[in-house]
Amino acid sequence: MSARVLVGVKRVIDYAVKIRVKPDRTGVVTDGVKHSMNPFCEIAVEEAVKLKEKKLVKEVVAVSCGPQQVQETIRTALAMGADRGIHVEVSGKDYETLGPLQVSKILAALAKKEQADLIILGKQAIDDDCNQTGQMTAALLDWPQGTFASELTFEADKLKVVREIDGGLETIMIKLPAVVTADLRLNTPRYATLPNIMKAKKKKIANVKPADLGVDVSSRLEVLKVDEPPQRQAGVKVETVEDLVGKLKEAGRI
Amino acid sequence: MAALFKARRALGMVVGHGVRCLSQLAELPELHQMMRQTCRDYAQKELAPIAAQLDKDHKFPAKQVKELGAMGVMAVEVPESLGGAGMDYLAYCLAVEELSRGCASTGVIVSVNNSLYLGPILKFGTEEQKKQWITPFTTGDKVGCFALSEPGNGSDAGAASTLAQQEGDEWVLNGTKAWITNCWDASATVVFATTDKSLKHKGISAFLVPMPHPGLSLGKKEDKLGIRASSTANIILEDCRIPLGNMLGERGMGFKIAMQTLDSGRLGIAAQALGIAQAALDCAADYAHKRTAFGAPIGKLQAIQFKLADMALATESARLLTWRAAMLRDAKKPFTKEAAMAKLAASEAATFVSHQAIQVLGGMGYVTDMPAERHYRDARITEIYEGTSEIQRLVIANNILKEYQQ
Numbered sequence: 001m002s003a004r005v006l007v008g009v010k011r012v013i014d015y016a017v018k019i020r021v022k023p024d025r026t027g028v029v030t031d032g033v034k035h036s037m038n039p040f041c042e043i044a045v046e047e048a049v050k051l052k053e054k055k056l057v058k059e060v061v062a063v064s065c066g067p068q069q070v071q072e073t074i075r076t077a078l079a080m081g082a083d084r085g086i087h088v089e090v091s092g093k094d095y096e097t098l099g100p101l102q103v104s105k106i107l108a109a110l111a112k113k114e115q116a117d118l119i120i121l122g123k124q125a126i127d128d129d130c131n132q133t134g135q136m137t138a139a140l141l142d143w144p145q146g147t148f149a150s151e152l153t154f155e156a157d158k159l160k161v162v163r164e165i166d167g168g169l170e171t172i173m174i175k176l177p178a179v180v181t182a183d184l185r186l187n188t189p190r191y192a193t194l195p196n197i198m199k200a201k202k203k204k205i206a207n208v209k210p211a212d213l214g215v216d217v218s219s220r221l222e223v224l225k226v227d228e229p230p231q232r233q234a235g236v237k238v239e240t241v242e243d244l245v246g247k248l249k250e251a252g253r254i
Numbered sequence: 255m256a257a258l259f260k261a262r263r264a265l266g267m268v269v270g271h272g273v274r275c276l277s278q279l280a281e282l283p284e285l286h287q288m289m290r291q292t293c294r295d296y297a298q299k300e301l302a303p304i305a306a307q308l309d310k311d312h313k314f315p316a317k318q319v320k321e322l323g324a325m326g327v328m329a330v331e332v333p334e335s336l337g338g339a340g341m342d343y344l345a346y347c348l349a350v351e352e353l354s355r356g357c358a359s360t361g362v363i364v365s366v367n368n369s370l371y372l373g374p375i376l377k378f379g380t381e382e383q384k385k386q387w388i389t390p391f392t393t394g395d396k397v398g399c400f401a402l403s404e405p406g407n408g409s410d411a412g413a414a415s416t417l418a419q420q421e422g423d424e425w426v427l428n429g430t431k432a433w434i435t436n437c438w439d440a441s442a443t444v445v446f447a448t449t450d451k452s453l454k455h456k457g458i459s460a461f462l463v464p465m466p467h468p469g470l471s472l473g474k475k476e477d478k479l480g481i482r483a484s485s486t487a488n489i490i491l492e493d494c495r496i497p498l499g500n501m502l503g504e505r506g507m508g509f510k511i512a513m514q515t516l517d518s519g520r521l522g523i524a525a526q527a528l529g530i531a532q533a534a535l536d537c538a539a540d541y542a543h544k545r546t547a548f549g550a551p552i553g554k555l556q557a558i559q560f561k562l563a564d565m566a567l568a569t570e571s572a573r574l575l576t577w578r579a580a581m582l583r584d585a586k587k588p589f590t591k592e593a594a595m596a597k598l599a600a601s602e603a604a605t606f607v608s609h610q611a612i613q614v615l616g617g618m619g620y621v622t623d624m625p626a627e628r629h630y631r632d633a634r635i636t637e638i639y640e641g642t643s644e645i646q647r648l649v650i651a652n653n654i655l656k657e658y659q660q
């Protein structure tokens with residue numbers, strides 16, 4: 001199999017960190033806060049590496065968009081088994097307003113440039129929960145998409161994707177080249193082994209600018225304000241079922 | 255021109271090396287940070303949730319040891335050609351600290367395998383011995399142990415009464431070894447026995463014995479105060495016969511092998527103690543945020559703040575000593591004094607921090623609902639094994655006096 005897989009990895013605030021809104025309500029505090037690879041991106045990398053181990057794909061390329069720090073995220077992907085990395089340099093205001101539309105344009109351009117046969121992304125990022133990049137990338141490339149994948153199988157030149165949908169599981173067959181987004185149950189990401197961490201040091205990370213790919217990263221969205229979720233109010237205790245029904249009617253809930 | 259270029263390059267290497275050594279204390283190199291993070295993730299997700307149960311059941315974490323073997327953590331310093339991770343001692347110390355932060359027993363299992371078993375064979379073994387006794391012990395499928403102490407002598411290692419007599423093409427070992435960590439779960443041991451009683455400590459030699467083996471039996475598992483998931487027992491040798499090729503190093507080299515092995519081993523224990531101290535500090539600091547008394551979280555009270563500051567200071571100081579000793583060892587410089595300082599500082603930090611952590615938690619610190627009591631129990635042994643705090647003080651003092659030799 002001569003397939004090349006592109007895997008997108010996003011650097012996000014670590015899932016365990018307590019998020020704090022900035023005092024000026026323009027965003028959340030990111031300075032000095034622990035960041036790590038988006039958990040769904042970890043699952044995407046793991047799937048790509050597994051495909052390589054099964055010899056179904058030839059090369060796994062990890063891509064991330066952002067400032068210097070995203071190189072750590074790319075190196076984590078390399079330590080998990082990706083072959084090389086691409087760092088698309090986006091910083092400052094551009095990085096603050098970077099969203100799925102710009103990233104999908106970048107990924108589409110890279111897929112053409114690198115002649116990728118498959119793009120695997122996490123289904124969504126845990127910071128913005130957009131769940132759009134995979135879908136947009138497929139549309140821009142006019143490629144089929146298998147989103148919310150919980151199982152991925154190669155069948156000749158097609159991909160069988162089992163998708164997690166509200167009603168249960170849906171199985172689809174899509175032709176390569178294609179875009180797949182990883183859901184939680186696709187696999188369990190491996191811990192980077194020490195020998196692989198050592199090997200990751202020697203693997204190459206190429207630097208690219210969005211302009212080199214012909215992509216304009218200016219945003220068409222403006223964030224007006226960011227607020228904390230409302231504080232949870234205390235409940236009210238009632239004595240009887242009648243009281244409960246009465247209170248619910250009062251509150252206009254029934 | 256060429257000479258100038260050579261000189262500039264040589265200076266650059268010296269300066270570069272020096273700067274790298276110093277800056278490592280300020281911030282670890284990327285490789286080490288990644289390694290530390292992967293061990294921390296593993297400890298948080300796979301060890302911390304089961305540590306209390308492992309302690310209660312006195313259960314050897316076989317599954318986790320295998321997983322750690324697959325990660326390369328059971329043989330950090332062993333070169334890749336022999337199946338190890340091929341990393342340096344600083345990386346190893348970071349690994350043991352992070353793992354011990356999750357489960358101190360797992361930390362000591364990893365440390366004993368790396369420093370006390372693989373260590374001496376790597377340093378003193380023949381190529382043949384390395385293939386036979388190292389490679390199978392890198393994967394986590396098999397662990398080794400180190401048998402030096404005896405019922406009659408711990409600190410007094412030179413008085414080994416276990417005997418080894420040559421009979422034809424075999425060594426016959428007789429005697430009892432005590433307090434051997436990992437022994438109920440081990441597949442091999444490095445044993446120290448006297449080959450020439452008249453030469454006193456220069457008459458001790460080291461031997462490699464597979465486990466199980468005829469003539470080698472294990473005493474009952476000790477019921478310990480802490481690190482209960484790691485087995486500790488006597489090893490009894492009764493006419494235990496091994497081939498002549500199982501001697502490690504030269505005849506009479508045993509004491510030297512033991513002492514050099516312990517020099518490195520005590521950094522592993524220092525790292526374990528740091529992990530315990532850090533876990534206790536984590537527990538106390540978290541509690542200080544959540545527990546309210548006198549109308550506010552107790553972290554607002556100076557009494558608690560002073561404790562947390564002292565706990566953090568003790569841990570961080572010991573950590574820097576440990577890193578420095580590891581860096582000296584990696585640079586192949588003498589590190590005996592620094593290693594003793596690190597082990598002494600870290601073990602005393604562990605007992606101090608875990609003691610204060612219980613104090614911060616109050617009544618909650620005394621019950622098994624919180625991990626503070628387990629950290630307190632786990633910490634205590636670090637001041638005893640691989641060289642008691644008293645021995646560490648003697649080692650440091652001897653080195654100081656040598657430096658000031660008249």
